[in-house]
Amino acid sequence: MNLVLFGPPGSGKGTQAERLKTKLNLRHISTGDLLRDAVARGTELGKTVQGVLAAGRLVSDDIVLALMRDAISAVEDDRTLSGWLLDGFPRTVGQAEGLDRILDALGQRIDAIVVLDVDRPAVVERLSGRRTCTQCKTVFHVRANPPRVDGVCDRCGGALVQREDDRPETISKRLDVYEAQTRPVLDYYGGRVTMHTVDGGREVDDVTQAIERELK
Ligand SMILES: [Zn+2]
Numbered sequence: 001m002n003l004v005l006f007g008p009p010g011s012g013k014g015t016q017a018e019r020l021k022t023k024l025n026l027r028h029i030s031t032g033d034l035l036r037d038a039v040a041r042g043t044e045l046g047k048t049v050q051g052v053l054a055a056g057r058l059v060s061d062d063i064v065l066a067l068m069r070d071a072i073s074a075v076e077d078d079r080t081l082s083g084w085l086l087d088g089f090p091r092t093v094g095q096a097e098g099l100d101r102i103l104d105a106l107g108q109r110i111d112a113i114v115v116l117d118v119d120r121p122a123v124v125e126r127l128s129g130r131r132t133c134t135q136c137k138t139v140f141h142v143r144a145n146p147p148r149v150d151g152v153c154d155r156c157g158g159a160l161v162q163r164e165d166d167r168p169e170t171i172s173k174r175l176d177v178y179e180a181q182t183r184p185v186l187d188y189y190g191g192r193v194t195m196h197t198v199d200g201g202r203e204v205d206d207v208t209q210a211i212e213r214e215l216k
Contacts, residue, residue, distance in 0.1 A: 001083040007116030010123035017087040026085040034067040065098040116200030131160035
């Protein structure tokens with residue numbers, strides 16, 4: 001089964017992807033991991049990525065799609081896997097079109113799209129409450145998972161801070177980008193790929209179970 005996991009920042013995509021990967025025996029393919037892996041392996045593409053990132057620029061769609069093609073075709077060759085799971089990709093209609101070309105060439109398709117639906121205030125609450133340890137990077141949440149002592153990491157005693165990405169004004173911008181560029185991807189697939197919308201605002205376990213029920 002080949003799946004795409006969709007949802008705004010803070011919808012819990014990464015967490016659910018990790019769980020579904022194990023339960024459904026899929027390779028979890030995320031853009032961030034692909035880029036890090038290419039750099040670590042020092043491939044030609046990896047050297048290009050390293051240069052782009054070092055210059056503080058965004059990696060082009062062409063590079064991301066080339067890495068995606070390699071990762072997807074590697075899954076095809078691995079008989080121990082049942083398919084792949086994309087998380088956080090495609091995030092624009094242009095990327096979705098590129099992905100379609102790759103899948104056509106490989107004779108593959110997306111079997112289902114899972115949309116994690118979380119309303120804007122809930123996302124803002126989730127992300128703006130996060131506090132990250134400056135030393136060991138452990139993430140806490142002021143309400144859902146507070147540290148024993150305010151502002152201090154339980155694990156290492158380091159100072160907890162709110163990351164730039166988790167500040168309300170940054171969250172608001174990230175959500176605007178999602179609505180403007182990523183939401184249209186769902187219309188692009190509409191009517192062609194089976195879509196399952198799941199309420200992502202509940203407990204992590206409940207969301208996983210709801211996704212599994214939808215995919216049965
Ligand atoms: Zn710490």
